[in-house]
């Protein structure tokens with residue numbers, strides 16, 4: 070288990086993380102948040118690279134930096150070294166095929182996705198129990214989805230939108246350094262029920278908009294309060310599925 074206990078982080082500019090609690094077992098967690106939400110700072114703290122101002126990160130598996138493989142948003146290596154040179158420092162040569170890298174390429178000729186895979190390769194000799202990937206770039210989606218399906222540990226994938234949630238069982242949304250959503254993917258699946266009735270006052274606990282005569286209510290897919298109520302009264306309506314990203318941006322970002 071990797072546990073983040075009441076972690077806050079303050080820089081000169083102010084608080085960037087506020088009272089974060091999370092527990093990661095052998096599961097896959099998507100951390101979603103727009104630009105500057107605090108994803109990188111949180112992953113840095115979880116990897117033991119940066120100290121929290123308050124709270125702590127603990128693991129049953131030993132020292133943080135040895136049990137967590139952290140793939141930064143932009144891994145930095147000496148541009149003139151080759152993949153083989155870098156892998157050699159930590160006896161990672163046997164892992165280069167696994168991360169699908171050409172050992173003779175120089176860092177300066179690697180794409181960002183390849184640099185991330187090199188960063189992964191040099192963590193593998195330490196048999197990490199947790200893998201934290203900061204920003205799932207498009208180039209690596211297929212690679213990481215194959216890799217994590219075989220990885221016997223906990224995984225966090227961070228991204229600025231909800232595209233990565235289909236690779237994970239759990240989702241956490243960060244907004245201005247606070248957790249605004251934590252749970253399964255189903256909690257982000259919504260529909261809009263559209264009708265030509267004035268329904269603003271009918272569903273005070275739900276998100277309702279009126280545009281002229283057209284009323285729209287947002288309701289989670291696994292609930293049917295609105296449809297049941299309208300059915301009872303014989304009110305006509307249509308149901309429109311909402312993209313997960315729209316739900317994220319409207320309610321949690």
Ligand SMILES: Nc1ncnc2c1ncn2[C@@H]1O[C@H](COP(=O)(O)OP(=O)(O)OP(=O)(O)O)[C@@H](O)[C@H]1O
Pocket residue numbers: 080081082085102103104105106107108109110111142229
């Ligand atoms: N070393 C630092 N000193 C001061 N402020 C920092 C430092 N590192 C990060 N921040 C601030 O913390 C906030 C969160 O940054 P962070 O990089 O964690 O966001 P993010 O969610 O990863 O965003 P992005 O998707 O753009 O990478 C930002 O306002 C950033 O400017």
